[in-house]
Amino acid sequence: MSEKKEEVISEALKSEEKLKSQWYILTMGGDLVTLDEFDFKGHKNLQTFSGYEVEKDRTVTQEPPHVSLMKSLELVDYEPASDPGNMRYYPKGRMVKALLEEFVTGKVLDYGGMAVETPIMYSMNHPTLANYLNRFPARQYTIEHDDDRYFLRFAACFGQFLMAHDATISYRDLPLRMYELTRYSFRREQRGELAGLRRLRAFTMPDVHALCRDLKQGKKEFLRRYKLVEDTLTGIGFEKDEFEMGIRMTEEFWKKNKRFVQSFARRFGKPVLVELWKERIFYFVLKYDLNFIDALENASALATDQFDVENGERYGITFMDEDGREKHPLVLHCSPSGAIERDIYALLEKAHMGMKKGIRPSLPLWLAPTQVRMIPVSEDHVALAQKYAKRMARSKIRADYDDRPERVQKKIRDAEKEWIPYIVVLGEREIGAEEVPVRVREDGKLHSMSLKKLASEIKKQVKGKPYRPVPLPMSVQGRPRFVG
Numbered sequence: 001m002s003e004k005k006e007e008v009i010s011e012a013l014k015s016e017e018k019l020k021s022q023w024y025i026l027t028m029g030g031d032l033v034t035l036d037e038f039d040f041k042g043h044k045n046l047q048t049f050s051g052y053e054v055e056k057d058r059t060v061t062q063e064p065p066h067v068s069l070m071k072s073l074e075l076v077d078y079e080p081a082s083d084p085g086n087m088r089y090y091p092k093g094r095m096v097k098a099l100l101e102e103f104v105t106g107k108v109l110d111y112g113g114m115a116v117e118t119p120i121m122y123s124m125n126h127p128t129l130a131n132y133l134n135r136f137p138a139r140q141y142t143i144e145h146d147d148d149r150y151f152l153r154f155a156a157c158f159g160q161f162l163m164a165h166d167a168t169i170s171y172r173d174l175p176l177r178m179y180e181l182t183r184y185s186f187r188r189e190q191r192g193e194l195a196g197l198r199r200l201r202a203f204t205m206p207d208v209h210a211l212c213r214d215l216k217q218g219k220k221e222f223l224r225r226y227k228l229v230e231d232t233l234t235g236i237g238f239e240k241d242e243f244e245m246g247i248r249m250t251e252e253f254w255k256k257n258k259r260f261v262q263s264f265a266r267r268f269g270k271p272v273l274v275e276l277w278k279e280r281i282f283y284f285v286l287k288y289d290l291n292f293i294d295a296l297e298n299a300s301a302l303a304t305d306q307f308d309v310e311n312g313e314r315y316g317i318t319f320m321d322e323d324g325r326e327k328h329p330l331v332l333h334c335s336p337s338g339a340i341e342r343d344i345y346a347l348l349e350k351a352h353m354g355m356k357k358g359i360r361p362s363l364p365l366w367l368a369p370t371q372v373r374m375i376p377v378s379e380d381h382v383a384l385a386q387k388y389a390k391r392m393a394r395s396k397i398r399a400d401y402d403d404r405p406e407r408v409q410k411k412i413r414d415a416e417k418e419w420i421p422y423i424v425v426l427g428e429r430e431i432g433a434e435e436v437p438v439r440v441r442e443d444g445k446l447h448s449m450s451l452k453k454l455a456s457e458i459k460k461q462v463k464g465k466p467y468r469p470v471p472l473p474m475s476v477q478g479r480p481r482f483v484g
Contacts, residue, residue: 022276023054026247030262032274043271045293049244050273052299060195065295066348067196069361073418074482075344076197085194085201087341090482092369095471097204097340099367100236102466104206104337105181107232111225113179113208118159120184124149128315129158132283139188141201152186156207157333161315164211169319171213174329175221179208185339197345198300204340211317211329215307218330219260222305225334226267229290229303232336235465236343237364242350243290244299245272253285253307261286283310284333294349295356302338302346351419360441362419366465369472371458373415374401377408377427385426388436388451389474395455396467402476412439422454 024032025046035054040047070076075093079086089097109115122129125148133140133151141152153159160178169176184202193199210225212218234240245268247261254261254276265272272288287306291299311317312328321327337343351361365371372392374385385401392399402411408425415423423439430436435448449457472479 020278021054022251022278023050024274024276025050026262026265026272026274028266028271030258030266038271046244046271046273048293048297049246049291049299052297053246053273053275058190058193058199060192060199062296064196064198064298064345064349065352066198066345069348069352070197070344071483076341077483083201084191085189085199087197087200087202091471093344095369095468096344096363096367099466099468100337100340100343101181101183101204101206103235104232104340105179106466107228107235107336108179108206108208111177111208111228113177115179115181116160116163118153118156118163118180120153120182120186121150122153122158124151128162131314132158132311139190141186141188153182154185154187155205155333156180156182156185157209157311160207160209161311161317161331164317165315169211169317169329171319171321174211174213174319175217175332176211176329177208178211179206181206197341197348198294198298200339200341203342206335206337206340208334208336210332210334211312211319212332213319213321213327213329215257215330218307218332219257221332222307223264223267225305225332225336226264229305229334229336233290233303236337237347237367238292238350240269243292243302245288245290246275246301247272247286247288248275248277249286250277250280252280257286264288283314284308292346292349294346295353300338300342300346302342303334303336304338305332305334308333360419360444362421362441365421365458366462368419368421369398370400370418370420370470371397372399372422372424372454373418373420373476374399375408375411375415375423375425376401376403377425379403379405381426381428381431384431386474388424388426391451392455393469393474395459397455397458398468398470400470400472400474400476404477416441422458424454 023035025035025038026032035050073092074090075096076087076089079088121143124130140154143150160180181204183204185205186202189199189201210221212221247265284306287304289301289304291301293299308331311331317329318326319329347363355361374389376382376385382403389399389401412423421441424436426436435450438447438449438454440447
């Protein structure tokens, strides 16, 4: 029997488990207040987030609501033939994921990120990487081949830093912004922590680094990237008040940069949780994350950015400064959306929580797999439904038609179960008519409008967002069922 290989656990992860943190709330006035002394009235989610972080227990004891939703909507499912935490994406889910990937990438490119592509596997014998592994709090997947040992990347840092090491960089090139959408990053999360799309072992991470000349330039870039984060998350379909901020830093950084941290926190617009460390055990001195609180009151970090003071030197990245001397840059690590899979999780959890308040659940219109469903009253009206669906498709609107031999009411109910934003029922009165009856999911009412007006309304709402055609055959009758 072959000997079981010991799991590789970084020194940073071991240190994190023993880490003693000091916890505070940073008020809008800039004061640090202990959790016991802070009045959480009006800040329920901040209180939930604070308790979750202090306990540091990530074990899942109950299935999150988004799991049943991702299955019933035929978006995503578990893959029993793979390692836990690896998922299968049905056509609708793959389209949603692809649109999110494209949108986030577009935001980063507009910000100035230079897109690159790097390997997913690296040698554990590489001296720089072996050292970095022990500075990152994550469990690795390892592969052995020809007596060499490799690890699967858990971020895009390695490839981007090795690339920067080989580049000739001037101070005039800084900030230098490098970007990769990693499909996939791998982290060997513990079994009890895996939960649907919330925590995975293989995930898609938009990872954008910025090499900065010094702390002054780094601070300016940090604020610019926060604007990138806000624009990305609100563009996806979230509101600012749906997040809680955590700021984590060393005591030394806080003492030397108090005014900067206070000013940054005020940009968020409400009190934030602060974690202080007496000593630095990671490669960064400051990081923040924006956290979504789900239906089970678990917190999940989406966006983040970090001040990295080690890896410029560790990887031998240099730039020629104005004085003619080679220097190491400060490195900022940012994911403006967090893992793409986690965005889907948060959108579904948001829909579930809204449903509990009497709000019809939905995805943002630009992500809806079908935006308009044409429902013919009888077989005689299928051709009209098909014609109108194709007309909408020419306007880059995802439309389909339900040509199944079912009653109209059942077709409407099924469309509502799919969270379809607009439903159009077509019968004799609609033949040659200028306007058609449109059921609008958002307000639950029936509106009379022309197809041109409907198309205009949809295009107005999805302006600036990427587009993909309907991910399944336009004929509902011609579609397979992926979930029984």
